[in-house]
Amino acid sequence: MSYLFFKNINQEEFDEFVKNHEYCNLLQSYNWAKVKKNWDHMYTGVYKDNELVATGLVLIKRLPLSFCMYYLPRGPIMDYKDKELVQYYFDQLKKLAKKDHCIFIKFDPAIHVNDYDSKSYNINRYKETELYLDTFKSCKAIHHGYTTSIADTVQPRFQSNVYSYENIDETLPKHTKRLIKDADRRNVQIIHGQGEWLDEFSRLVELTESRKGVALRDKGYFKTLLENYLNGGVIFLATCNVYKLNEDAKIKKVKLEKEIVQTCENAKKKLHRLEDQLRSVDKDIKEFKEIFSEFGQEDKDIAIAGILSVQYGNTCEMLYAGMDERFKKFMPQSCHNIKNMWKTLNGHLKEDVHGVIWEV
Known part of the structure; x- marks a missing residue:
């Protein structure tokens, strides 16, 4: 088995790999480095028998005294169950880091732990992730724990999420x-x-x-x-x-006022309902007037x-x-x-x- 590590994967091959991977993430796309233009970057990757099997967009923050830090947002992208591949990738990346006077490498892969309703927080959900953590720890990585505070991580650990499906x-x-x-x-x-x-x-x-x-x-x-x-x-x-909404509200106001006048005093339930509706319409008209003061009373x-x-x-x-x-x-x-x-x-x-x- 032959692995080769590169730090300049071309865009077409890089994006094609990331887009089709189960860990596909926007923050590991080729152009994300162009968005984060205040960082330097590398487009790293590993080939196994001439096939690309891992990629990693590495953002590089230059620090004082010629030091730097490496950060792989939501990366790298690879099969984390392949311990040999994971070990090889990070061994090679650490060699580059030492040459670059990098003081630490940070990464936060979007490894899926669980899906559940936000009201059903389950503290016993981490058993399946121990395999990944053991692999990372064998590479001498330090896991910061399953924090629930957004301030403790660069990227959020929890995301509101829905999978697309018909109807x-x-x-x-x-x-x-x-x-x-x-x-x-x-x-x-x-x-x-x-x-x-x-x-x-x-x-x-x-x-x-x-x-x-x-x-x-x-x-x-x-x-x-x-x-x-x-x-x-x-x-x-x-x-x-808002102009059309205001016109509709004024028309509704006239109709309600007319209906209230025509309603018998004994029909108290109906009168209360109409009066409540009229108060609601008057409130809307007042709010529309305030909006017109900023945006102008135009049909737009x-x-x-x-x-x-x-x-x-x-x-x-x-x-x-x-x-x-x-x-x-x-x-x-x-x-x-x-x-x-x-x-x-x-x-x-x-x-x-x-x-x-x-x-x-």
């Missing part, structure tokens, strides 16, 4: 279906594209940053993502026409929520999202996640081993 909308929970109806009732529409929606998407992300008190990414970063994933990157925007669509997704191989990652909080009752996130079924968040968790680090 998925028929299996959705009643609550989710109701949220979709709320969005439909307000005539929330979905549009999609790429660079032409960057300004609107960036505005929505900034609103989310301000509301949550977090720092996400800027327009330049989103532009880089779309440019490097022309065939997979897409921006979805949920839009609505307004972007109220957005998602930037990248499809790679048989996966699609929802990387960034933003929403205008003033439109939260429109349930635009339900429209995004259900009507555009690239990937849906519906309360299931996918967990990986994660948190592996070497000290070289």
Whole structure:
């Protein structure tokens, strides 16, 4: 058996291998290095009898005093049950690391531990992963443990996840279906594209940053993502026409007022129902007026929520999202996640081993 290690695999071969592997991940794609352009990188790989059997995008962070660190986000990509292959790959990578004055190598492979409902957290689910951990430990790797704190890892260990299949909308929970109806009732529409929606998407992300008190990414970063994933990157925007909603609300208000006048005083139950509806319509009209003060009272669509997704191989990652909080009752996130079924968040968790680090 003959292994050969290379650190400059060409893009076509590299991506073809990653896309067709069970551990396919966007963060191990060839162009991810171009997104992380503040890092150096290597496209490593192992051939076995002239066939590519392992790849690893290695990001290199330069540190003071000519030192550096290596990081393989969600990688490397290989058969982790093949102990000989795993050992060979990391032996060769550590040789490169020592020459490069690398002080440690960090990697967090997306090895699938379990799928379960988020309400059914199961602490006895790690038995099948011991095989992988034993292999890593034999390579002198240190596992950081099955942490549940997002601050303890670079990439999240838990992800909301749904597998694509036909007629998925028929299996959705009643609550989710109701949220979709709320969005439909307000005539929330979905549009999609790429660079032409960057300004609107960036505005929505900034609103989310301000509301949550977090720092996400800027327009330049989103532009880089779309440019490097022309065939997979897409921006979805949920839009609505507040002008038309306001006109409909005013018409409904007139009808309710007329019906209340025509209703007999003894029909108290009906009167209470009509009065509740009128209060709801008045509240909507007041909210629409506040929106007009910023966007103008024009017959036009307004972007109220957005998602930037990248499809790679048989996966699609929802990387960034933003929403205008003033439109939260429109349930635009339900429209995004259900009507555009690239990937849906519906309360299931996918967990990986994660948190592996070497000290070289």
